[in-house]
Amino acid sequence: MNFDPFNELGGGSALRFDEGQFFSSIQDDYCLPVASHSPETERLDYIHDVYKYHAGNIPDEVAILLSDGRPRRILDVGCGTGRWALEMIEAFPNIHITGVDLAHPPITVFPPNFSFEIHDVTKGQEYEDDVFDVVHVRDIHAGMPDYHAMLTECVRVLRPGGYLLVKEIEWVPAVLDGSDAQERFPAICAILGSFRNALSERFLDPLVGVNLESYVDNVSGLCDVHYSRHMVPMTPWSDDPILNYTGQMTRLAMAILGGTMRIMLLDHGESDPDGRYAAGIEELRDLLGQPIWYFGSVVARKEGELSDPEPDAELEGYSQEMDEGKDETGWIRDED
Structure with missing residues (x-):
């Protein structure tokens, strides 16, 4: 499949291009780089590893x-x-x-059991009720003006007894010993504070991660809700192997984050977002400061009992069709 990155957003919106990165237009709620373009691809994959090592891809009951x-x-x-x-x-x-x-992922070879659809989920889900056994949501608050409505739609398309999995980042730096992060790391706290304000200007909630438990609790039709909050080093200051690794991943992601936020900060009125962000990154060179960040994680079930799945002729036909197009890897090459 060949795609034009300037026509990938739902509703025909254009993407803006700035210093090698594609961004959604100022009219769109989402104004961050498209995941299919480096270095945003790398940043998201670094954070993926952080989530996986701290909370797992899925909880045991879903596995x-x-x-x-x-x-x-x-x-x-x-x-x-x-x-x-x-x-x-x-x-x-x-x-x-x-x-x-909103845009095509950076994948050229698809497994036969992975399909992708360009869709703006702020407009609701394009699926019937009770379709999916699991719905997975991660870090989409930066483009979600009504997070509660999005969760409600996720529950609607879940089968009774199915699982809702949600993870969201908290954009609030902290220090391991509980001291005042703004005193210890004023520059990085200030620039992330500006980013939170920029999100608020777009009628987005920058504290979805902080208030994730409350958001999920206010969605009807869920039961067995389990919330957890995970602490992550912002730099590799820990001697613990996992914390050291996720600290390294965070530091790599933080090095890219300035470019990720750049257009939104410029739209917010920042005259020198690059310089301000560079000052914040310089603060984080001090490993003795032990800066940390958090993300929230929720596992919940839709009310009802999960029955055995019915045979799905459409899915079987899809798999058979994909088998005919497999390359030597056994996957599907995504091209015309």
Whole structure:
């Protein structure tokens, strides 16, 4: 499939191009780089590893469900680079994942059980009720003016007994010892504060990650809701192997984040976002400061009992059609 990155957004919106990066237009709620273009691809994959090492791709109860050998449907809302979906399909070959996002992921070869659709989920989900066994949502608050409505739609398309999985970042730096982060790291706190204000100007909630538990609690039709909050080093200051690794991944992601936020900060009125961000990054060279950040994670079930999936002629036909187009890898090359 050949695609024009200037025509990838739902509703025919254009993307803006700035110093080698594609961005959504000022009229759109989402004004960050498209996941299919480097270095944003790298930043999202670094953060993917952080989430995976701290919270896992899925919780144990979902892994048990997906290991029963039955065909299971998963919706990946805001699939980004597609990294989560690809790892899930490798681990559970019986599943089929539908990924949706504003722009094509940086994938040229698709497994036969991974389909992608360009769709603006702020306009609701384009699926019937009770379709998916699992709905996965991660870090889409930066383009979601009504986060509650988005979650409500995710629950609608879940089958009774199915699982809703949500992760969202908190844009509020902290210090491990509990001291005042703004005193210890004033520059990085200030620039991230400007980013939160820029999100608010677009009628977006920059504190979805902080208030994630409350958001999910206010969605009807869910039960067995479990919330967890995960601490992550911003730099590799820890001697713990996992924390050191996720600190390295965060530092790599932070090096890219300035470019990610650049257009939104310029629209916010920042005259020198690059210089201000560089000052913040310089603060983080001090590993003794032990800066940290958090993300929230929710696992919940839709009320009702999850029945065995019915045979799906459409899915079987899709798989058979894809088999005919496989290359030597056994996957599907995405091209005309």
